[in-house]
Amino acid sequence: MTDSTVHIGLILPDVLGTYGDSGNATVLAQRLRWRGTRSEIVPVLLGEPVPDSLDLYVLGGGEDDAQILAAQQLSGQPGLRRAVERGAPVFGVCAGLQVLGSWFRTSSGTQQQGLGLLDASTVPGRRRAVGEVVVRLDPAFGREPLTGFENHRGHTTLGPGSVPLGRVRRGTGNGDRTEGACTGRIVATYLHGPVLARNPGLADLLLGWVFGHDLPPLPLPEVAALRRARLGRRG
Numbered sequence: 001m002t003d004s005t006v007h008i009g010l011i012l013p014d015v016l017g018t019y020g021d022s023g024n025a026t027v028l029a030q031r032l033r034w035r036g037t038r039s040e041i042v043p044v045l046l047g048e049p050v051p052d053s054l055d056l057y058v059l060g061g062g063e064d065d066a067q068i069l070a071a072q073q074l075s076g077q078p079g080l081r082r083a084v085e086r087g088a089p090v091f092g093v094c095a096g097l098q099v100l101g102s103w104f105r106t107s108s109g110t111q112q113q114g115l116g117l118l119d120a121s122t123v124p125g126r127r128r129a130v131g132e133v134v135v136r137l138d139p140a141f142g143r144e145p146l147t148g149f150e151n152h153r154g155h156t157t158l159g160p161g162s163v164p165l166g167r168v169r170r171g172t173g174n175g176d177r178t179e180g181a182c183t184g185r186i187v188a189t190y191l192h193g194p195v196l197a198r199n200p201g202l203a204d205l206l207l208g209w210v211f212g213h214d215l216p217p218l219p220l221p222e223v224a225a226l227r228r229a230r231l232g233r234r235g
């Protein structure tokens, strides 16, 4: 952090804004506010350079054509890559995951290079995956199951340079019973929700990386109740 304000880069919300994933930036800012830390959401729109100085970056989901545009726009400039080299966390959702990967092929057969920040390649599956997802997380990413909503056709295969976030209990995820991808501090998932609203532990994992230490939990009964409902648990 350059000062006591955490700067959250919201990358291309005008292009990757279809599924409400910009809410992930709002969740991060609110969790900081609840802990008494100032933050600023910095939207980076199409045609603007990505500043390499921000503390954390989020990318959302979008349609095939939108994500081709996003990949072309982001690969033509050094901002995000420089930020990653500095150790800044990056969080991508669905199209964001695919764009952060090595390459993806869309439903119409167009193949597009991604940013290569994740070792992940994506091809269209036979049918669209739509619905609720529950994932058993690898303990490195949290102890509680990840929940969210998926709406995508892409199936993603990880190479040795990335690890999945966990294994799918319900839903499709990457398409091979794994879900999401991580390399260093780059984390991506197929889940919408916004996913950080539904999974505050994942939000705090990212924020902990910004601060360099784990953050104390925020006891929020309404968030806990929502999680229980999503997981089909009583009480």
Ligand SMILES: NC(=O)CC[C@H](N)C(=O)O
Residues within 6 Å of the ligand: 019, 060, 061, 062, 063, 064, 067, 093, 094, 095, 096, 151, 152, 153, 154, 155
């Ligand atoms: N929800 C999304 O971001 C969709 C991503 C991509 N267009 C797919 O269908 O796989």
